[in-house]
Amino acid sequence: MTERFSFELKATDGKARTGVINTPRGEIRTPAFMPVGTAATVKAMMPESVRATGADILLGNTYHLMLRPTAERIDRLGGLHKFMNWDRPILTDSGGFQVMSLAGLRKLTEKGVTFKSHIDGSKHELTPERSMEIQKLLGSDIVMCFDECPALPADRDRIAESMRLSMRWAARSKEAFGDRPGHALFGIQQGGLEADFREESAEALKEIGFDGYAVGGLAVGEGQEAMFGCLDHAPDHLPKDKPRYLMGVGKPDDIVGAVARGIDMMDCVLPSRSGRTGQVFTRRGVVNIKNARHADDPRPLDEACSCPACSNYSRAYLHHVYRSNEMISGMLLTWHNLHYFQEIMQGMRDAIGAGTFEDWQAEFHAQRAQG
Numbered sequence: 594m595t596e597r598f599s600f601e602l603k604a605t606d607g608k609a610r611t612g613v614i615n616t617p618r619g620e621i622r623t624p625a626f627m628p629v630g631t632a633a634t635v636k637a638m639m640p641e642s643v644r645a646t647g648a649d650i651l652l653g654n655t656y657h658l659m660l661r662p663t664a665e666r667i668d669r670l671g672g673l674h675k676f677m678n679w680d681r682p683i684l685t686d687s688g689g690f691q692v693m694s695l696a697g698l699r700k701l702t703e704k705g706v707t708f709k710s711h712i713d714g715s716k717h718e719l720t721p722e723r724s725m726e727i728q729k730l731l732g733s734d735i736v737m738c739f740d741e742c743p744a745l746p747a748d749r750d751r752i753a754e755s756m757r758l759s760m761r762w763a764a765r766s767k768e769a770f771g772d773r774p775g776h777a778l779f780g781i782q783q784g785g786l787e788a789d790f791r792e793e794s795a796e797a798l799k800e801i802g803f804d805g806y807a808v809g810g811l812a813v814g815e816g817q818e819a820m821f822g823c824l825d826h827a828p829d830h831l832p833k834d835k836p837r838y839l840m841g842v843g844k845p846d847d848i849v850g851a852v853a854r855g856i857d858m859m860d861c862v863l864p865s866r867s868g869r870t871g872q873v874f875t876r877r878g879v880v881n882i883k884n885a886r887h888a889d890d891p892r893p894l895d896e897a898c899s900c901p902a903c904s905n906y907s908r909a910y911l912h913h914v915y916r917s918n919e920m921i922s923g924m925l926l927t928w929h930n931l932h933y934f935q936e937i938m939q940g941m942r943d944a945i946g947a948g949t950f951e952d953w954q955a956e957f958h959a960q961r962a963q964g
């Protein structure tokens with residue numbers, strides 16, 4: 594077990610990369626998908642089940658945990674890993690995006706942002722310094738810089754202004770983070786879909802220096818074509834020897850396209866949220882289990898899947914428990930979706946390592962086209 598944080602690039606295939614991030618709490622095989630554990634739980638999953646799907650790391654949220662149960666309480670109880678019974682790496686988002694997307698009555702200044710809790714309307718403040726303090730209290734292994742997330746749509750001037758504020762906040766985040774061996778601080782590239790701002794942001798972050806670099810500001814409704822258009826150049830400006838993390842992505846084909854463009858890590862609520870709403874991801878595309886055509890179907894969701902849902906239950910059963918609003922429905926479908934997402938990641942890691950990523954991508958898309 595290492596005491597320090599390091600990234601080993603094992604192989605590349607085109608722009609795609611595979612490697613290992615070594616942390617004191619265990620290794621993270623890349624490309625990696627992080628299940629989202631917003632309120633100290635990956636919804637409908639026990640931590641041991643999350644591990645059984647193949648996840649090496651999960652994501653927590655500063656915004657939610659600062660509001661409830663508070664970072665100070667989690668610290669008093671031994672930190673987030675002990676609190677939620679997950680002893681492997683945790684990456685925590687810094688709060689800026691959730692303030693923009695969830696909180697009320699936001700006031701933005703150079704210092705930071707004040708806002709009212711979406712839970713009880715209480716007033717709070719987040720600054721780069723406070724976000725670093727919260728993520729330290731949580732015991733996060735990978736800390737995200739505090740960034741400004743502009744309300745959309747935003748014009749070029751607003752995007753530039755926001756990106757430059759985020760770069761000043763990135764410097765303050767680094768200053769406040771200090772020197773914490775075994776813990777990592779990731780900068781977040783901003784700049785919207787503007788190639789020149791993306792390059793300016795990357796140069797600013799490299800000047801400050803981080804253990805990893807996130808691509809922020811995507812998966813905010815721009816659509817896959819625009820996102821891929823940005824990913825065709827944005828990661829190129831980031832250091833090759835550090836992990837690249839695309840925030841908030843995505844659907845299976847988004848994930849594959851992002852890895853093909855040089856992304857190493859991703860997170861998304863999609864597999865878990867969809868598991869609770871009856872949307873099932875399979876190698877042949879999406880199955881909506883609530884559809885009546887599944888009511889008498891004795892087959893598993895996916896014959897080729899080894900997860901508990903596919904190994905032990907029929908579509909008819911999964912249709913029944915979904916329609917009956919039984920808790921086991923969300924449990925089984927979430928487990929399946931997370932298992933399938935991790936299978937995609939393992940398939941890509943193997944293919945990039947073998948230099949066959951082109952063929953793997955062709956097979957991935959061909960299977961979905963068959964339906």
Ligand SMILES: CC#C[C@H]1NC(N)=Nc2cc3[nH]c(NC)nc3cc21
Nearest residue numbers: 687689690742809810811812840841
């Ligand atoms: C502007 C900006 C930005 C990024 N900044 C931080 N801290 N977290 C994010 C989380 C995201 N989730 C999604 N889509 C679901 N896009 C995201 C982007 C960010």
